[in-house]
Amino acid sequence: MNSTPPETSVNVLDLLVDAVCMVDAEGRYVFVSAAFERIFGYTPQEVIGRRMIELVHPDDRARTLAVVAEIMAGNYQLHFENRYVRKDGRTAHIVWSARWSKDDKVRVAVARDVTERKRTESLQAAVYAISEAAYTTHAGPLDGHDDPVALFARVHQIVGDLLPAANFCVTLFDAVRGQLRYPYHVDERQPAPSPRAFADDALCAEVIRSGQTLLVTPATRASLPAPLADALCGGASYWLGVPLHAPEGPLGALVLQGYSDHGGYTEKDKELLQFVSTQVAAAVERNRMHARLRHMAQYDQLTQLPNRALFHDRFSTALARAKREQGQLVLLFLDLDGFKQVNDSLGHAIGDLLLQAVATRLRQCVRAADTVARLGGDEFVLLLESPRGELCADKVTGKIRAAFQLPFDLAGRSVEMRASIGAALYPVHGAEEQALLNHADQAMYLQKRR
Structure with missing residues (x-):
């Protein structure tokens, strides 16, 4: 035959x-x-x-x-x-x-x-994998940059199983600052960009502003407006950007980039990445919601200072560290003198503004590593630590009193406010948490009676 x-x-x-x-x-x-x-x-x-x-x-x-x-x-x-x-x-x-x-x-x-069948199976697997990653990776502290980078890395891996994704970037939109940030950026030619103004990244800005996917290929580049065509950097031949949507507004974009004319992105890739982007946006929003809930559980909602629970957690940790390293702690209790009269005469809205202004001034009196917390009402507490024992309670107290010499400008009203301050020093006034708290509290009330 x-x-x-x-x-x-x-x-x-x-x-x-x-x-x-x-x-x-x-x-x-x-x-x-x-x-x-x-x-x-x-x-x-x-x-x-x-x-x-x-x-x-x-x-x-x-x-x-x-x-x-x-x-x-x-x-x-x-x-x-x-x-x-x-x-x-x-x-x-x-x-x-x-x-x-x-x-x-x-x-x-x-x-x-059976490529189409495998594609459908891969999409189903991707949805499951992204959802699983969202529950097993957590956002960082809520400091304005609570980006779940581990989640983005996992999404990159998942997308890479579906289509070419050697160059993958997550761009997030910071509406408050009017900036674009790049918490996850993998590119064979370009380093990770620093945060930049929204208008300085024309391609991502267009995707986020329009809410529409943008696919740039050698065939379509000539028809793009000049600012968009010129924004392709590093000799990229293909660029695919998909918006990340959330109920309250745009979150950012997922971006793929290719430098070779061989094996560029297609309309099918665009549809696929759009499908993935909905899962990613939901995962990012879920992480942010969890971060907000953690923040609400640990911070005072009026002043954004640590609340009583978070303060005690930090105090316990700092005390253990001071014992281990033979360091020093200063604990300051602060109570506003005549705060009730401000509330009664000027109203609770002015009282709230006063508490916020006090929180700001107290933060300015200490280092970024120190803790300023609101225990409730008009009671505040400051925790300062030094491994070398260089802290002086009188010096810090004097700095706070000087800050209170200036009146507070509250919605056009000038309000003068003084504070009673009590101090406790570890290990001079006690070696345990409750003993130090009691000493600082009693010292504060003693000064208030005087």
Whole structure:
């Protein structure tokens, strides 16, 4: 039997949706049907004489050759699944069945393209994986930059399983500052950018402002407005940006970038990334909600100072550290003199403004590493620590009193306010938390009575 099918058989084979292939004993193509070009992108003339294994995805070649050896030994192979690299550089998922014809010295295979099925399965897996990542990675402290970077890294990995994603960036929009930030940025040519003004990143700004996906290819670049076309940096050929939406407004964008004309992004990639972006936006918003809830549980909502619970947690940690390192702690209790009269005469709104202004001045009197907390009402507490024992309670108290010499400007009203301050020093006034708290509290009330 001739290894090339007769003409009538070829005509029938060319009508099949699946590709029929014949490969000789050396693993070279000797015949492919018309469907081969639709599935793999190569014409018959381009593959006849080429080794079959050259088209197989590099990661699948070893197991493919192992199956080929079984077929050459006379075993049928049914529904073997592996990946091939199409002519355009994209990955095709193939299920094929094959047998070896001993008489004709050829391996006959029928290949079915299941890329779309695998894509659907991958999308379902991506939704699950992103949701799982959102629950297992947590945002950092709520300081304005509570970005779940571990989540973004996992999303990058998930997206990379769906389409080419060597260059992947998460851009977040800070509406308060009018800035774009880049908490996650992986690029083979460009370093991670610093935060920049919204208008200084024309492509991302366009995606976020319009709420529409933007796909830039060599074919579409010429039709773009000059600011957008010029924004492609580093010789990028392809740029794909998808907005991240949240109920209260835009969160930012997911961006993919490619530097090669081979295997660029398509409309299908755009649809896929849009689908992923909805899951990412939900995950980012969920992380931010958890961060807000943690913040509400630990901080006073009026002054944004640590509340009683967070203060005690920090005090316990600082005391243990001072004992271990033979350091020093200063604890200051502060109570506003005549605060009730301000509330009664000027109203609670002015009283709230006063508490906020006091919180601001107290923070200015200490270092960033020190703790200023509001225990409730008009009671505040300051915790200062030094591993070298260089703190002086009188010096800090004097600084606070000087800050209170200036009147408080509250919605156009000038209000004078003084404070009673009590101090406790570790280890002079006690070695345990409650003893130090009691000493500072009693010292504060003693000064108030005076």
